[in-house]
Amino acid sequence: MKNTIEIEVYQYEKPIKELIGKSIADVNYYEIDYGEPTWNEIEYHSLDYGMELVTSDKSKFYFVWGNEYxxxxxxxxxxxxxTEFSTENGAKKYDVTNNQKWTELIGVxxxxxxxxxxxxxxxxxxxxNYYPQDVRIEFENGKEMWISALEIRDGRIIGMQDHLTVAFDKETADKYKIGIKNVV
Structure with a gap:
């Protein structure tokens, strides 16, 4: 019989794996409205709230920092x-579909x-106390991306944050210790 953490991981990944075989058509970021976007770091994207993926079949999926585990x-x-927050509480939507980091992933x-x-x-x-720290998504063109509940401030990695960091290559993920399998 599988141990409890293996069952938790399976149950957590099951709905996310609905994305397999789909391609992303649009990407929207949501962050605090600072008057200008602050998510576009050189190596990664840094989000206060989260991101929404719209697939080519018009389905919507999203990643946010949460507190389930x-x-x-x-x-x-x-x-x-x-349903997680509203634009009335200061969240601003940014369409990042044409951002350079996303162009190699859109439609794949x-x-x-x-x-x-x-x-x-x-x-x-x-x-x-186990929890999902990162999610790695692979694409048919060999590209990968990582979504992590951490924040990078002045080059310092701060884990378990009310924040999401999105990395688009293995080197960046490794540099900031994203995607390290500590469990299972």
Whole structure:
């Protein structure tokens, strides 16, 4: 019989794997309205709220930072991202479909998805609290992207944040310790 964490990972990945075989047609980012976009870092994209993927069949999926397994983790859902928050509370929508980092992924079928889990423990306690820290998406053209519940500030990596970081190549993911399989 599979252990509990393997079952949790399977149940978490099952809805995300609905993306396999689909291609992304549009991408929208949502972040706090600072008067100008702040998500476009040189190596990665940095989001306060999350991102919405619209597939070629017009289905909508989204990733946001959530708190399903621990205080801050990567949450995935099918449907309207505005069920998580509203544009009235300061969230601003940015259509990033034509952003250079996305152009090689738009219209390309998704071929694989994997979540990377981590854990935390209290001092002097053996119990591990597992949560999805990152999600890796593979595309048929060999490209990959990572979505992580971490924030990079002044080059420092701060995990388990109310923030999403999106990396578009393995070198960047490795540099910021995104996609490291700590569990299963």
């Amino acid at each position: 621990t205080q801050y983790d990567v949450k995935f859902r099918k449907g309207n991202i505005l 079928k998704i071929s694989g998805i994997e979540s990377c889990w981590s854990y935390w423990s209290l001092i002097n306690e053996d119990k591990r």
